[in-house]
Amino acid sequence: MNDTASHAHGRIAAGRRWLADYLGLGLALALLVLVFSLSTRHFFSLTTFQTIANQIPSAILIATGMTYVLLIAGIDLSVGSVLGLCTAVVGVGLAQGHWPAPLAILAGLAAGLAAGAFNGLVSIRWNLPPFIVTLGMLEIARGGAHFLTRSQTQYVGSALAPIVETHLLGLSLPFLLALAVVLGSQWILTRTVFGRYLVAIGTNEEAVRLSGIDPRPIKIAVYLYSGLLVALAAVIDTARFESANPNAGSGFELQAIAAVVIGGTSLMGGRGSVVSSFFGVLIIAVLNTGLAAVGARDETKRLVTGLVIVAAVIVDQYRHRWSQTKP
């Protein structure tokens, strides 16, 4: 095969993959918006989209970290509780300690990093499945949140208001931050050595080790990153609600995994995309808001979301097969 042909082939293959990755998700999202817009007059409005944009930054950040974790064939069940812990640290610092806002934020981020370090180091040092370690962390962090706050919601008033009130081009600072994290993480994943290692470790960790690369620091870095992004999400939520509830973030781990899986990232590791997870978060958010707008009750929302998750994984299997078939 001559060089031009193989280049052209590579480009077609890449284009095909790109289409398979994003076109389907974009269409699904557009379809959802269309259906809800036709179903009720209340849905298709600037207010709706602003509401969604304000709600989802923390979900996007968490899903981004979760994508990295799933890519290396790990899992992080502690994200919801760690969000609770971080928000408790920030809330207690502000409400009880009367700390300056930057200090409280830094303390919150440190708590997230500490939780990530625990997850990574413990699972590697004692060779434990991350499912178990992060399940333990789920309880530890929730316990810590209640311990710090004495199970009382901490009201922080407008101490963090600038975070949510800053707008650029009509978009809030948290939304822009989340977008930047998504794009940056996707860039790291597809263009850098670190990203290449993530995919390689998720594909065959033993082969990576025997090629002379130590997978351990890379895996620890991934859990640290997940912890840091959760802490960022916690700061944003604390600012948005002007309070720190020790129960904040309950069930977020499953929502994050759902969003990532809807985006087509494999639970077996080695295959995934941060941008797809971003679409996954959007789909869940539109679904929730849309169902609320048509007057669906909470139980209906959960039922529909559950079906969508299963359907998305089925569709993804076919999509994956299509993008793999040879032209």
Place this chain on the structure above:
Amino acid sequence: MPGMTRPADTPLLLRTAGLTKDYATRVLDSVDLEILEGEVHALVGENGAGKSTLARILAGLIRPDAGHIELAGEPYAPSGKRQAEAQGVRMVMQELNVIGRLTVAESIFFGHLPHRWGAIDYPGLHRAARPLMDQVGLSDVAPDRPLETLGVGRQQMVEIAAALSRQCRLLILDEPTAALTAPEIERLFDQIRRLGQQGVSFLYISHRMEEIQRISDRISVLRDGRLLTTRGAAGFGLDEVVRLMVGRPLEETRLAASRPPNGPALRVDGLAAPPALRHASFELRFGEILGLAGLMGAGRTEMLRAIFGADRRAAGRICLRGSSAPARIDHPRDAVRQGIALLTEDRKAQGLLLPLSVLANVTLNHLRPFCRAGGRIQAAAERRAVEQWLDQLGVRCRSPLQPVAELSGGNQQKVLMARWLHRNCDILLLDEPTRGIDVGARFEIHRLLRQGADQGRAILMASSDLRELLGVCDRIGVMSAGRWVATFDRNTCSQDDLLHAALSGYTRTHP
């Protein structure tokens, strides 16, 4: 049974006509194959010749694009594995379907376990398993013994017994001896002959020519998806078979060094990692290929892994490049940084990133040359470098972006060699580098190894094939029962010497 014609007295069991299958290219091209009742029919061909595709069609795993099959005169078009098995055609896989902690009897009847109200009828199961186990020479094994406690050879017998539990007419064996020891192979052959007398037919796929000549009644040669010929095994010479498979006569495979070796590359003193590796001392020089012979379980793999830092060492010193200070190797990372490479025995599980591209597989452990600020990979430079390696090693693939899983075994092995050469490793530890690789590609790999040594690299190569070692290596070390027992010069030793040394550890007692 000479010639193309089949003997009139043996009834035909299975006939394919115009069997064709296309993937990216035509993999099977109108194959007309005839299998007689009770015969052992060997199917040979290079990797990618279409053997596995043909076998998988017969076993109902995939469907042909054209052509049809008759089984005992009836049209046969299985919709899947189950239906094929119901009609008496079964394939014993290359990788055994050993499921978790099942017992022998459970694995034999897996899929149709006798049960009463949903509860497995164990006494009935064990009663039914007994005669089948006796039939394949497992009379001394209890039916409730966990399968995993048996050796690979006997696990394979269990697979065959499982095939017999369903009135098997055609049993397809794909490289059945790959993981077997010599006595196990004998036992397998005995069973094949016995079952053949009872009228069971075998389609026997293998690269091992001597075995094929011993066991098969007729041999079919596939090349590039076409069935070239089917002939009686008697009088079908090995050279002739290989010539047909490859499409050209094989050159004399004895490769000589072009110059004497240079300085010391690796010195190992008293290396031990019990229980498998007890004591190994040897020296490897730059510019030479040192072979490593030994029976299965002699500790060859364990020794290579211990040198490479993949497993923990209990004792011993490793000195590199003539230095008298021991090298510090606690992790494969340390070994690779000091220029040592390990080509693992199991390239799929321990070497390749199968779903990823050829490109990502080659550059995995050495992305630095393409690295720009922030760890960004310069895609164009990476691709150029990989294309150069693929060209230099003669890797056949559509594009560097093709998933490495789609390549043949020989090309996959070359991709892994490209990885280590790209990483600038000059001390290469190779564990069975040509296992499961067809004759033509094997020769190319031998040539690459010789070329690597001539360029000054040090190569230590473990192989179970003594003729390969004698053909390729300058010196040959032998391990036996976990010890390095002898080192021979290839010009002054024979296969017999090597075999004697390999057996010595099991007959003598060591202090």
